[in-house]
Amino acid sequence: MTLPVTPSQTIGPFFGVGLCWPDGPEVVAEGTKGAVLLTGRVTDGAGEPVPDALVETWQADPAGRFAHPEGPRGSSTSGFGGLGRCATDAAGCWAVRTVKPGPLPAPEGGVEAPHLEVSVFARGLLGRLVTRVYFPDEAEANAADPLLASITDPAVRARLVAVAEGDGLRFDIHLQGERETPFFAI
Amino acid sequence: MSDSHPSLDFPAYRATRLRVPGRALVRLPYRLTEVRGPLLGEGWVVEGDEDLTVQHVGVPLGERIVVGGRVVEADGRPVPGALVEVWQANAAGRYRHDGDRHRAPLDPNFSGAGRCVTDSEGRWRFVTVRPGAYPWRNHANAWRPAHIHFSVLGRAFVQRLITQMYFPGDPLFAFDPILGSVPEGARERLVSRLDMDLTMPEWALGYRWDIVLGGRAATPLEDEEDDR
Numbered sequence: 001m002t003l004p005v006t007p008s009q010t011i012g013p014f015f016g017v018g019l020c021w022p023d024g025p026e027v028v029a030e031g032t033k034g035a036v037l038l039t040g041r042v043t044d045g046a047g048e049p050v051p052d053a054l055v056e057t058w059q060a061d062p063a064g065r066f067a068h069p070e071g072p073r074g075s076s077t078s079g080f081g082g083l084g085r086c087a088t089d090a091a092g093c094w095a096v097r098t099v100k101p102g103p104l105p106a107p108e109g110g111v112e113a114p115h116l117e118v119s120v121f122a123r124g125l126l127g128r129l130v131t132r133v134y135f136p137d138e139a140e141a142n143a144a145d146p147l148l149a150s151i152t153d154p155a156v157r158a159r160l161v162a163v164a165e166g167d168g169l170r171f172d173i174h175l176q177g178e179r180e181t182p183f184f185a186i
Numbered sequence: 187m188s189d190s191h192p193s194l195d196f197p198a199y200r201a202t203r204l205r206v207p208g209r210a211l212v213r214l215p216y217r218l219t220e221v222r223g224p225l226l227g228e229g230w231v232v233e234g235d236e237d238l239t240v241q242h243v244g245v246p247l248g249e250r251i252v253v254g255g256r257v258v259e260a261d262g263r264p265v266p267g268a269l270v271e272v273w274q275a276n277a278a279g280r281y282r283h284d285g286d287r288h289r290a291p292l293d294p295n296f297s298g299a300g301r302c303v304t305d306s307e308g309r310w311r312f313v314t315v316r317p318g319a320y321p322w323r324n325h326a327n328a329w330r331p332a333h334i335h336f337s338v339l340g341r342a343f344v345q346r347l348i349t350q351m352y353f354p355g356d357p358l359f360a361f362d363p364i365l366g367s368v369p370e371g372a373r374e375r376l377v378s379r380l381d382m383d384l385t386m387p388e389w390a391l392g393y394r395w396d397i398v399l400g401g402r403a404a405t406p407l408e409d410e411e412d413d414r
Contacts, residue, residue: 001262005190005400006375007368009350010199012335014283018273018299019337045204052285058219058343066222083224083339104218117219117343124201126192126367128346130214147214175205183207184214186344186401 011121013052024085027098037168039095045176049092053122057084064102113141129183133171134161192367199363221404223342226269236302238314246296248277248315252392256308264308271301271337279318288320331358344401352377
């Protein structure tokens with residue numbers, strides 16, 4: 001049996017009525033060992049900030065485990081949910097406090113470098129956009145990552161790697177234009 | 187998937203123009219992060235979250251309705267423990283949001299937000315009021331058909347869905363580029379139907395709408411194969 005999938009629709013401009021959780025941006029609490037603030041700005045094809053986007057992050061814990069009930073790989077240690085959610089502000093900026101996930105075995109062999117999965121929703125987007133954030137201090141692991149390796153243009157590949165900025169990390173999301181972020185179909 | 191989801195590039199919906207990526211999307215193979223999803227559950231909701239008509243001292247104005255259905259995967263398996271979040275305009279077509287400039291009244295007894303977690307059969311249910319249609323500025327004399335926004339967190343990252351549910355027979359369907367962005371044969375999947383089993387006698391009409399999540403979540407067997 002294959003049922004027809006429910007189509008997506010835009011999140012629209014008024015999702016703040018229901019979707020913003022007070023602790024949404026806190027994947028881990030401030031002061032957690034290894035906690036890092038990942039910030040970024042969402043901009044449109046004219047380079048203007050997108051003040052009505054919702055950014056969600058999803059990731060494994062530092063041991064490479066997920067808060068998922070099934071399977072002998074086990075669930076993440078208690079308390080780590082792995083999901084972050086932050087609406088952009090008037091300047092198009094978002095931030096989540098998280099930790100670097102562990103590397104993951106790739107089904108086709110090899111190892112995936114530590115990464116976050118990112119969903120972007122906004123007015124004007126009829127479906128979500130999906131991208132990934134890799135870590136700048138993982139050059140060796142990034143070089144061996146199968147997804148990064150599948151992107152042939154090094155300039156485009158580099159856009160999936162966050163930039164160190166002060167004590168934190170920065171990952172800007174360009175929806176359209178010359179510096180467009182690579183987005184994936186899933 | 188292409189026969190279900192809207193094309194992102196849909197200029198009749200004006201806000202798409204500066205926001206849709208210009209480059210073709212690259213297929214992301216399913217690896218571990220894609221087939222896992224957040225483990226949610228009962229702790230995510232409190233009593234009253236699923237009834238939008240009891241969140242204030244008074245009762246909201248408008249036609250009280252029940253909206254319910256199931257969350258399932260494309261193979262028909264129910265998705266238990268899925269977080270379903272909704273938000274909507276009030277009966278007058280106005281959102282409780284600073285950005286909503288529609289000259290319709292706010293209702294002090296209606297926030298327009300609800301959430302619930304699906305049960306073991308994938309079932310969810312909300313009590314609310316029927317939202318009003320409202321104008322927007324996409325084109326001259328543009329009006330949105332009445333709708334409720336839905337956000338669903340399923341079993342896997344690939345199953346994440348944000349969409350809108352409509353009401354049967356709305357004459358505004360033909361003029362709405364947001365519903366119109368969906369391939370014609372798939373639009374009916376976003377339209378609820380009157381359901382007398384959900385309808386509560388002497389109280390509220392019931393509308394049924396089932397949500398089918400695309401994408402495949404991990405199975406325990408795959409987990410084993412993936413193990414280090």
